Amino acid sequence: MTAKAKGTDLRLYLTREPVILALLSALAVALFLVVTGLSHIYHAQQSSLGNRWFSRGVADLRAQRFESAVAEFRTALLYSRDNYSYQLNLAEALIGRKRTSEAYSYLVNLWEREPENGVVNLELARIAAQKGQTEPALRYYHNAIYATWPGDQEVERRDTRLELIEFLLRINAKAQAQSELIALAANLADGPSQQARVGDLFVQAQDYDHALAEYRLSLKSERHNPAALAGAGRAAFELGRYPLAQRYLQAAVAANPSDSESVARLKTTELVLEMDPFRRQLSVARRDRIVMDDFAAAGQRLKSCSALDNARGTASGAGSQQNFADSWSKVKTEITEQGFRRNPDLVEAAMDLVFKIERQASTACGESAGADMALLLIAKLHEGS
């Protein structure tokens, strides 16, 4: 092939395919620019429409008009399908409408996009809790506690932990609830109402020591808070610290006389203090008197229990009741001031029989009340001592 022919050949191809490709590239770039312009207009309009419907949805959500809110958020999502905030609000509106399965699918999608979002984790935890799915609920609650939150993170995290504790108490996971409560109490801000609330939760979790401590903290700031006083009284009562319980309950009743629960608990506390022969700083005569009264009360309980059994025609624990009745009658003759002086161990023996009778009666004849309840509490207080 000659040099001239080679040159012609080269020119032919240089003037055909490369030029065509260059022209096509230029055309593609030009069209790209045109479509980019159109795209800006399109997306601006979509964004504007989306925001408009979203604002309406937020207003309806706040007003708890969930049905309208759902429709508006859905419309907003037509214009911005991927918008995180729209989807989250739609999920919340759906939860408000009790359409949890649909809300769940939105939330799961959102969680996949932002696993560290506090709101999403909390809503997922609530749905799981509602469905009775304990394990995922706990996982999402814990995620939410350590997640990022808009606004005041500490407040959101604390509230989430409070909600988790309430969930744990609902499912009777008291040990877990106690550990969460301890963590919560450690990070609690100085606020009497919150301390009282945490105290209440400790009571529900049957951690009365921590409950009392929280109520006391609350009372430091707000001495006459009736709820805190009642709570402290209950915690002290449950701990068997009856003098302290009496003081708090008296203050609680004084602050809120309509608090019937505290009134009843105060009455029981006073009975316990009155009927406890093992109290310190009690004269011998007083102690003997108390033992005699307690012994009489136990005898009365035994009789009423037998009568109840006879009336019902049942014989539950009839044998043991008869044994207790025999023992009671036998000891009764010795329960005198002279008897106590003759036999220093008689107080212990008599009270031991009283406690046994009360326990047996509460099992056989139903819950005790009044003096019988007080005697049971005294028995519990001195168990093992």
Add this chain to the structure above:
Amino acid sequence: MDSQPERQTEVLEENGQVEPIASLSERSPGALLRSIFREERFFLILSVFIGVFSGLAVVCFRFAIDWCRIYLLGSGSTLSPNRLVLAPTLAGLVIAVLVIHVFPGVRGSGVNQTKAALYIYNGYIPLRTAIGKFITAALAIGSGHSLGPEDPSLQIGASLASALGRRMRLSRDRMRLIAPVGAAAGLAAAFNAPISAVLFVIEEVIGRWTAGILGSVVLSAVSSVVVMRWFLGSESLFRIPAVHLERPSELIAYSVLGVVGGLASIAFSSGIATLRPRFKALPRWTQYFQPAAAGLLIGLIAVLGAPQVMGAGYEYIDEAMHGQFTWQMLAILAGLKIVATLLSFVSGTPGGMFAPTLFVGAMLGAAVGGAEHVLLPHLSGSPGTYALVGMGVLFAGFLRAPMTSVFMVLEVSGNYSIIVPVIVANTFAYVISRGLQPTAIFDVLTRQDGLDLPSMEEQREEGILRVEDAMRPMGDSVLDAEDTIDRVLHVSEKSSSDVLLVRLSPVGWSSITSQELRRMAAEGKGGFTLGSLLPVRHVPYLHPDHSLDTALRYVDRWPLVPVVSRADFRKLEGVISQHDVLKRYRDFGEG
């Protein structure tokens, strides 16, 4: 002679092309450029541009549909009854005028038109069709006609590709293939699913897998999806719910869905097949009002409580997947959507069948799933799973694209655990649909339009005649190149055939006639070996599994072609001649 190059030049490959091997350094600059810009390579580059242009067109098409919807129906999800009735009716009138007077080639979905371009018009689709389809389909879908944007996008892509191919002055073969390349690009961008688009075009438009076109189709589909995602994001058409299959016994539940889907597909396609010719047979003046009447009826359905049937309805598919509707409502929506789509389609309104098919499938799937859950509460499949499977079921049963239907669900869901339910349900739907209505809907439509395009379904199931069906044993008339002339002459005298095959050493075949042998013997060369005297005349060989079409290319040039084993090229399985091939074809035609 080195055996390896010999084998390369002698074996006939399916495409019949053998590229000469030469080092780049030996080539002139012109030859080098010619090599770089050979048409098939240029075609591949062009495919990328087709994808880009189709992607841009589809993006604009999506904008146009949304703008039409916002301005005609309103921006909210709760629409005013007046607009619901008036928008599709008035849009129908405008569309009718445009279709009758300005864009007559834009009726229907566009899939058949693309096929017609491939098989009848040498790849020619006027650019005007793309413009017309763009305007009329955007107006129809945006105003609430029950049609989808996918098939129009396919036709827009094909039309743009065709226009580009004409500008590039491509050869006739390339021009024929360029429409499917554009079609794949348009469909991929509209559906945001390149694999499904490629499969659909291969399965339904081209009808065969060929390496030459596959690369172009894939390139164009991928580039159009990239462009589409650039402008509209990569999110799928709907949020995919969690998919799981806990017990294999639950496949029975999906089989029920397949059966129901198959029957629904029959109802859908029978409706179109029956009503379309009747609407077309009505007086010409009614064609001005048919889209408007369809729009009016669809508007009334919407006003009466089912606005979900309007438009493509992807947002409602999403809602069905997430348990928004009761199973009774889902079943009603599936039925109403079939009615609405029938009305829109048979009235000649331009628009696609893909989205309505997916809508009906999703609603039907979720309805069947919901009903099964009422009867058998322990079933683990969510409504979303059934809706996804349902989409595939209708695709297999109504559009009769079984491969695409499976991959479409996989691609859309991105979850492979759904594959078994999809295959089971789709198989039931496909078999029922195929059994009760032997002709696929696209083939019905082409025949109604007076065209006789090849049916892809029939092609798929057509038997292929192979060399083994026509070859015959050679007997003892095979000579070895090492034998002497005297010896082979003895063999040739016993043979009934005038042409004898010669086995060359180490591999390869040649042939010689008895007359030539006799001449050599007469010239006193009886003691020479046959190989030393044989003229260089390599005979190509075939394998038993080659198609008879392939054999036909060679039997007219060589009177006898050896058929050898693929494992041992020296082992003769039989021979084949032109007479054998023609006889087999004749027998096949009579059979």
